[in-house]
Amino acid sequence: MACMHGESRVGAAMRIATWNVNSLKVRMPRVEEWLGYARPDILCLQETKLADAAFPALAFEALGYQTAHHGRGQWNGVAILSRVGIDEVVDGFCEGLEADTDTRLISATCGGVRVSSVYVPNGRAVGSDHYHYKLSWLERLRRHLDHTADPASPVAVCGDFNVAPEDRDVWDHRRFAGSTHVTQPERDAVEHLKAWGLVDALRLRHQEDRLFTYWDYRAGDFHTHRGMRIDLILVSKPLADKVEFVLIDRFARKGKLPSDHAPMLVDVAG
């Protein structure tokens, strides 16, 4: 068969997904349910809030997924699940600078695609140390790609960017004026990342506004559709040319114990 571990799957269709689960411990039933009906080939998770030793690798293996996780517990934590092989796993950054202790990035090669699961720092308040850290983290991610990947080959950078790329990506841009997630430096940082050779997969297929991936738990924001599009799947040209279908699964934001983020998936033709 042409889809054993690590083998190239050139010619095979592929479904790539991302989901900020806001605690995998709490969300595991929802993730298992979602894997059961969405059946992604690759799923990037963010905010597992688990240490590596607590990551439920065996449960995912039983569902047909190999996994790689990078987390220290309590905060952050990222993972990649794959049923098309998982090789060359790299935890965090490897661009030759100081070690990454934040567990916000993991990369692996899955079915011929270099995949990264990213959880960009929130930034908290504009101008704060956290805000500047967010900007430098995004720049560091760009350098990471410069050193570890090739935009002429299949690359997917998936996750929670904590940046709404344009005004149409928040429920009321006037209400966000001057706050994090929408400032020009944050948007410029995402643009600089994309300038490496990535495009925003959702915008290849959908141009309408009010397509959100995140809704605050408070104030009934989900039910009044006060959301933001801050979760992105960025793909290099070899994948972008073959994107056939993109979906934000709002259904998964409903029901019992939902994450505050919806999962998103991209189908790439074979």
Place this chain on the structure above:
DNA sequence: ATGGTCGAGTATCGA
């Protein structure tokens, strides 16, 4: 009214 609710852990902090 400028909040609200979650999840970490068990008093608050972070988002």
